[in-house]
Amino acid sequence: MARDLIAALDIGGTKIAGALVDGGGKLVVRARRATPAQAGGPAVMAEVSAVLAELAATAHWSRVAAVGIGSAGPVDASVGTVNPVNIPGWRDFPLVAGVRETTGELPVTLVGDGPAMTAAEHWQGAARGRASALCMVVSTGVGGGLVLNGRLHPGPTGNAGHIGHISVDLDGDLCPCGGRGCVERIASGPNIARRALSGGWRPGPDGDTSAAAVAAAAHAGDPVARSSFDRAAQALAAGIAATAALVEIEVAVIGGGVAGAGDVLFAPLRRALRDYATLSFVTGLEVVPAQMGTDAGLVGAAAAAAQEQRLEGFGPQATPGSPG
Numbered sequence: 001m002a003r004d005l006i007a008a009l010d011i012g013g014t015k016i017a018g019a020l021v022d023g024g025g026k027l028v029v030r031a032r033r034a035t036p037a038q039a040g041g042p043a044v045m046a047e048v049s050a051v052l053a054e055l056a057a058t059a060h061w062s063r064v065a066a067v068g069i070g071s072a073g074p075v076d077a078s079v080g081t082v083n084p085v086n087i088p089g090w091r092d093f094p095l096v097a098g099v100r101e102t103t104g105e106l107p108v109t110l111v112g113d114g115p116a117m118t119a120a121e122h123w124q125g126a127a128r129g130r131a132s133a134l135c136m137v138v139s140t141g142v143g144g145g146l147v148l149n150g151r152l153h154p155g156p157t158g159n160a161g162h163i164g165h166i167s168v169d170l171d172g173d174l175c176p177c178g179g180r181g182c183v184e185r186i187a188s189g190p191n192i193a194r195r196a197l198s199g200g201w202r203p204g205p206d207g208d209t210s211a212a213a214v215a216a217a218a219h220a221g222d223p224v225a226r227s228s229f230d231r232a233a234q235a236l237a238a239g240i241a242a243t244a245a246l247v248e249i250e251v252a253v254i255g256g257g258v259a260g261a262g263d264v265l266f267a268p269l270r271r272a273l274r275d276y277a278t279l280s281f282v283t284g285l286e287v288v289p290a291q292m293g294t295d296a297g298l299v300g301a302a303a304a305a306a307q308e309q310r311l312e313g314f315g316p317q318a319t320p321g322s323p324g
């Protein structure tokens with residue numbers, strides 16, 4: 001039987017999703033459990049194993065060639081462990097060893113959720129056909145990943161491109177990561193909402209103080225809401241410009257809930273980029289919204305595994321018309 005599927009896992013603070021992914025990026029079988037994020041490490045692992053067992057119980061399992069895991073980070077792919085900020089029970093947790101208890105001899109690839117999303121956008125989304133790209137998720141946190149020379153660049157530990165925790169404000173606020181003035185500390189959804197509230201913005205009758213509510217107010221012309229998005233856009237632009245200068249990316253792809261604000265975010269972001277991305281070789285940089293939806297983590301985990309395991313017929317290298 002042809003080994004033409006990859007078992008993919010997308011592990012986050014709220015859900016553990018699994019799928020068998022085919023060479024076209026289609027999810028042939030799906031499984032999903034809630035993440036018991038506040039439970040101990042073994043309890044979280046039990047849910048991961050349950051998702052895998054559900055996939056393994058299907059007739060398609062014999063077609064699986066490899067396992068790809070995209071996990072909330074940081075991860076350490078060099079030793080197969082994870083330290084997700086939003087899963088406190090997992091500290092230096094041996095996730096790959098735990099997965100192997102179900103998957104046996106199959107090769108396992110682990111990357112952070114930022115690189116996983118990046119692999120998905122490169123395979124089938126907004127970075128398709130690009131030789132170099134920075135893909136970002138702007139949501140409760142800010143994460144990202146890099147495509148360099150037409151390939152996902154996960155780095156030695158699977159975290160490369162983690163733009164949320166580079167500093168764009170030298171004397172800025174302390175960040176939960178221990179740094180100061182991080183992109184995430186300015187541009188994440190909760191920080192956009194916090195800044196709008198402290199500037200005097202008040203929610204509507206429904207009491208919704210999410211970044212989406214701030215975005216709605218900004219669309220309606222509220223100056224405080226607009227200014228909070230402008231500041232987030234400025235932080236993102238500075239981080240993107242720095243990345244472009246370092247590795248010459250041609251496109252920055254932005255997804256996640258905050259990107260759903262649309263022009264309220266993208267218009268000031270493109271303006272701010274003109275202030276920060278000024279050298280001749282970065283002025284052509286494009287900024288575009290992500291195209292992959294909630295399945296990006298699964299599709300990308302499969303693409304990352306296909307790349308590492310050099311599987312034929314998967315990922316961007318198999319897409320007609322793309323470089324590499």
Ligand SMILES: [Zn+2]
Nearest residue numbers: 165175177182
């Ligand atoms: Zn930080």
